[in-house]
Amino acid sequence: TVTTTETTEAEADTTTDGAAVEETAEAADAAEETADTEAAVSEALADGMLTAGTNAEFPPFEYVGDDGEADGFDIALIKAIGEKLGVDVQVDNMEFASLVSSIGNKIDVAIAGMTITDERKEAVDFSEPYYEAVQYVLLPEGSEIATAEDLKNKTIGCQLGTTGMFLAEDIEGATAQTYNRAVDAVNDLVNGRVDAVIIDKNPAEVFNTKFEGKVKIIDGADFGFEAEEYALSLIHISE
């Protein structure tokens, strides 16, 4: 609908304004892109099944429930989307670092508290964002780390392939120690093998509760970390 409106408006002043011609072309491109996306979506759903990849190590967005099945906010969200589309949803639990490359072959979409980044945009398309987050710093209870300066030259635990890892890698002199499961990074924090863990706000809060008395959390904004937006990632259509 939006595309149609734009086209009409642009056409209205084509006679006087050269820029409007460009606008019309842009609107046509956008319409084509929408059509391509729709075609890809219906192809992916032709079998009546939406296969969603996740990494169920990221509470409260996804975790393995008592019944051994993936559960959490993202799982509820993708099931609601499946219901709306009239297809069954199958959830594939895999390593976070494998999600992006699995889209379009093993899975139709990834839903995993995944932050929109320019790098990932080269490989996948993102939906509209559905949640705003920020990285948090998880520390041993008695730690004196409090500023960005204090993180320099430290050993920082993080989950492989996450934005937390990208931040840790950018800290001067720091060593990013990577784990497939965030909880293993937190265990190593408690055991004194890493000095800090960088992880998204909500999982940080869950781990802070789970390891109460042993750890503490600090909002990454205090370290200069910027807000992040979560979205579903889908097969890359546009140029």
Ligand code: GLN
């Ligand atoms: N939001 C982070 C990212 O996209 C972490 C996601 C996760 O570990 N599931 O990299």
